[in-house]
Amino acid sequence: MTTGLPKNFLWGGAVAAHQLEGAWQEDGKGVSVADVMTVGGPKKARTITDGVVPGEYYPNHDGINFYHRYKEDIALFKEMGFNSFRTSIAWTRIYPNGDETQPNEAGLKFYDDLFDELLKNGIEPVVTLSHFELPYHLVTEYGGFRNRKLIEFFVRFATTCFERYKNKVKYWMTFNEINNQANFVDDFAPFTNSGLRYQPGDDREAIMYQAAHNELVASAEAVQIGHAINPTMQIGCMIAMGPIYPYSMNPEDVLLAQKAMEHNYYFADVHVHGDYPATLLKYWERKGITPEISAEDRQILKNGTVDYIGLSYYMSHAVKKDPARSFDDLDLKQVVKNNYLKASDWGWQIDPCGLRYALNWLTDRYRKPLFIVENGFGAYDKVEANGQIHDSYRINYLRAHIEQMKLAVTEDGVDLIGYLPWGPIDLVSAGTGEMDKRYGFIYVDKDNQGEGTLARSRKDSFFWYKQVIASNGENL
């Protein structure tokens, strides 16, 4: 009987380039979709501007200046005992406009130095290729991923990275939270996932399915190329996993929850099985959605299935069947609050048990190794007069989730590669652009308006997480 987590379990943290590097115009970097989004708030969406508008504040431009301070930050990760660290390669550092044929050497050099620094400190880099940072030029010139040309541009970018870092990086992921855009009624997810800007009258849903298809093909091509470059590479997909529960035992609620899950997770079906599930094909038929999918695309999808499933887990959701609506009517109208759960200040429902459920659900459906590459609690922190930060709420959240993760492994037999909580160092929120929605073990002195010294300091959770790692998850 297994009593604990595997010996070689990966412990660390996860970030994305655009949320912490800053240096948005240094060493030849181009403008990304993250560079044209302003700051929002708990109930205020970020604005997507037409290019960089003078006078607007764009929090990702400077991030927390990780670009120049990564050595200091990696020393702190090492102090916590990290053996792994997930970041992304900013596409715009390598191909500033996205459609060049030659990469930018200064950008490649930065990630060489960053990965070397990690490896020197015994920390294995885990790398996402596309994490909400598409070159903005690909939006204005090509319409984002609705355009098939982007398959070629992404594959070129991925190939350049695989070639360059083939001996430094083993774990890769293609598209971060590719399934966020299932929420196509919103402007944010289709833009950050796929560089889509909608015009009035657009069939948002049809465009989203085309863009997602193009990404799935690009991902599958990249998987094949990566394996050819180095067969030991592990290349995964990355899915935002928030289980959707039925509101009640009413069979209609149960069926609606199943349909909502299928709609959110078909992306993983394609990544893992290499084809589209029948239920989605039937749905497209009913809705008259006809994405362009060639015979060659189908072959690529079949031959480029992923090695593992990377997932983020923050919260769960619930749905209740409205008798006036159909099972196809999934655009959030039938989503309800879960009265058994409390929520964060940003309304994210806290559900540790849902993590065990999610890991089991993914295992049952896919039988692939899983890798938790994001989990965490965005919260306001208070700095005491003596500089300390007592973030017991964060510790409580993480402890409860790690407990459930361990049960999934030890009691349910889930094959889990590692646990990389989100934002081990405070960074710019993807959803709101705020600094004050903090996830870190390490505090960064910077506020929502960009003021602050950028000084780093250790929160209580820093010392707690250190002992968790040292005991391989036993000492919680």
Ligand code: P53
């Ligand atoms: P923030 C929505 C729902 C779940 C995860 O999110 C999400 C989002 C997008 O906001 O994003 C992931 O910063 C994402 C990270 C992001 C993190 O979750 O909005 O992969 O880039 O920072 C947390 O609190």
